[in-house]
Each structure stands twice: as structure tokens, then as C-alpha cells.
Amino acid sequence: MRTVEERDKILGLIIKSVEENAKTQPDLAKPTSKSYQDDKEIFLKICELIAYQGANAKVVTNKVIKEGLLEKALANGDFNEVAKRTPEKFKKQFWEEIKCIRFTKKLEKMIGVARAMRKIIKEHGSFHSFLKKFKLPRKLESTSDIDNFWDSVDKIREAFKAYEMPGLKNTTTLMHFLENMGYPCLKPDRIVLRVMHNVGLVEKETGKKHLRQAVRTIQEYCVGKDITPKIMDRFLLMFGGQSDFKDSMKRTFCYSSDKCDITDCEIRRQGYCVIAR
Structure with missing residues (x-):
């Protein structure tokens, strides 16, 4: 090395x-991307990351994201509403409009995100309050800050597992999400x-x-x-x-x-x- x-x-x-x-x-x-503050925006962003996984990013961006079709399918970010759905109902109502995301299994994941968000908000008040408890550094000024960053990431990953949060399990997606939340990573x-x-x-x-x-x-x-x-x-x-x-x-x-x-x-x-x- x-x-x-x-x-x-x-x-x-x-x-x-x-x-x-x-x-x-x-x-x-x-x-390169906005920092997401509102809980509805955060919910939509996590689902957007799921939509991109294993799909043609340009096609998803142009046909689903820019046209607002994913946001529409996700009740404009109302995760409480999406949490009530079944995968079958979700597919029947919206799949034709967003099928370029490729896999219907993603709809089940998005419902899972909505239910996890509902639990997190109920316990912590907001998603940002939930993240703050892990003390992820916003700025890296030393090696110890980097060590603390990764210790916090591992704890966040475990917390997501406990809340049954899909979509943020792999390192690439989790880093992308945290970058969008304003944390020092890529x-x-x-x-x-x-x-x-x-x-x-x-x-x-x-x-x-x-x-x-x-x-x-x-x-x-x-x-x-x-x-x-x-x-x-x-x-x-x-x-x-x-x-x-x-x-x-x-x-x-x-x-x-x-x-x-x-x-x-x-x-x-x-x-x-x-x-x-």
C-alpha cells in the first residue's frame, strides 16, 4: 500500500x-447534492437511493425523479401514509409509472423505510435528533475525529438494523446518504x-x-x-x-x-x- x-x-x-x-x-x-433537513425529505431521499440500486441511474433520474413520479408514488413524503400500504396495493397503484426502477421488491423496501421512519420519529421526535445521539463529527480535524466517525457509523448501522430500516445496509448507500445529510464522507x-x-x-x-x-x-x-x-x-x-x-x-x-x-x-x-x- x-x-x-x-x-x-x-x-x-x-x-x-x-x-x-x-x-x-x-x-x-x-x-453535488442538497442537505436534507425535513423528515419527509429524508424519507424521500432514502427511497430515492433504493430506486437507483441496480437500475439505470440516468433513466431513473429523467423518467421518475425529475418528473416527480416517485414523490407522487410515495404520497409526497408522507411516510405515515406509505407505512399503511401493502406491497400488492403499492404495485397495483403505482408500478406502471415507476417501473424503470426495475425490481418490484423495492416497493416492499420503501414501505419498510416508511415504517422504520415512523418508529424513529415516534421515539426521537425527528430523524436529525436520532442522528445527533450518535455524535457523528461534522468536521474532521484529526485522526481521532475519523475514528469517531467510523465508530458512530457502526452504531448507526446497528440502530438501523434494530429499526428494520432497509436500503441503508451496504456501505456505498449509507455513505451516500450521510454525505447528503452533510457529514464528511463520500x-x-x-x-x-x-x-x-x-x-x-x-x-x-x-x-x-x-x-x-x-x-x-x-x-x-x-x-x-x-x-x-x-x-x-x-x-x-x-x-x-x-x-x-x-x-x-x-x-x-x-x-x-x-x-x-x-x-x-x-x-x-x-x-x-x-x-x-
Whole structure:
């Protein structure tokens, strides 16, 4: 694995490559997603994450999210109303409009989210009050803050299990959710893991251990620097050719998990690319 010095060098080169090859300088002050405050918004967001799982993200965004069809199917965020439904009734009323989410099993999960939300709000008053009890740090200023972050994440995961909250069990989705809630982490999706594997910052592109390792590596890099994990996430996605940023870049670099034949990449030139052909 890389030393701290190598890590900082590699991530610095990724930032530099993106800045030099962006068509326009990315507006890093602009958040990649809003921070959800209202309990209804939080319910809708969790269900939205479920809708995306295993589906074509662009299709779901354009046909279901932007058109407001998922929100309509979820009673505009009224989780008490959704909690009363049966999967059969849910499917009969709304499946045709939102079937691009692919799996009808997701409807059962969304009902499960509604019922878990109902329990959480009844006991804690609000979802934010529930999260506050775990003392997740909002800012990472030291390694101990990062340790506390992951200790809290493990406790939150156990609490979700106790409340039978579906949809937030895997690391990728939970990190995505917490990022949207304003916490200092990032979604370790396949592009982030591919880039970090290709430059030797994680051993493999899959597996819970490596997903956590990827997030923690970025968190450690950001400590003491004028950059957040969310912003670093954007640099990794732009470097890896994520479709949302395709039109923002003159070129991309880390688009393959196989052998790389891009000879004018500075990371390759300096010997940090582990898949160089």
C-alpha cells in the first residue's frame, strides 16, 4: 500500500490533472447534492437511493425523479401514509409509472423505510435528533475525529438494523446518504473505487473492507487541507470519466479497470499507475 507521502502526491496529481483538463474550472463551492433537513425529505431521499440500486441511474433520474413520479408514488413524503400500504396495493397503484426502477421488491423496501421512519420519529421526535445521539463529527480535524466517525457509523448501522430500516445496509448507500445529510464522507461508488485501485490506494475495487478503506483514505487526506471529502469525490469522478461530468472535461484518464495505455498521464509518468500497459 501507499505511504502517506505517496497518497498525498497521487491525490494532488489527480486534482491537478482535472484542473488542467476541465473545459471550465469546476464550481467546487456548489454542492453535488442538497442537505436534507425535513423528515419527509429524508424519507424521500432514502427511497430515492433504493430506486437507483441496480437500475439505470440516468433513466431513473429523467423518467421518475425529475418528473416527480416517485414523490407522487410515495404520497409526497408522507411516510405515515406509505407505512399503511401493502406491497400488492403499492404495485397495483403505482408500478406502471415507476417501473424503470426495475425490481418490484423495492416497493416492499420503501414501505419498510416508511415504517422504520415512523418508529424513529415516534421515539426521537425527528430523524436529525436520532442522528445527533450518535455524535457523528461534522468536521474532521484529526485522526481521532475519523475514528469517531467510523465508530458512530457502526452504531448507526446497528440502530438501523434494530429499526428494520432497509436500503441503508451496504456501505456505498449509507455513505451516500450521510454525505447528503452533510457529514464528511463520500459515496464509494465503482468509479471512485476504480480510480483509487488503479493508483494503488486500495487493494481491490469491491468488498466492504475496501469501500471503507477508500472513504477513510480520502478523509485522512482532507484533514488539515482546504478541501472536503465531497469536493475530493468530485475530482475523482471527473478524473474517472463519470457520465455527469463527461461534457465538463476535455479528456478523462482513469476510465478502465484493465490495462491503461494512456502515456501522457502524469500519474503514470511518475510510476503510480498499477495497470499501466
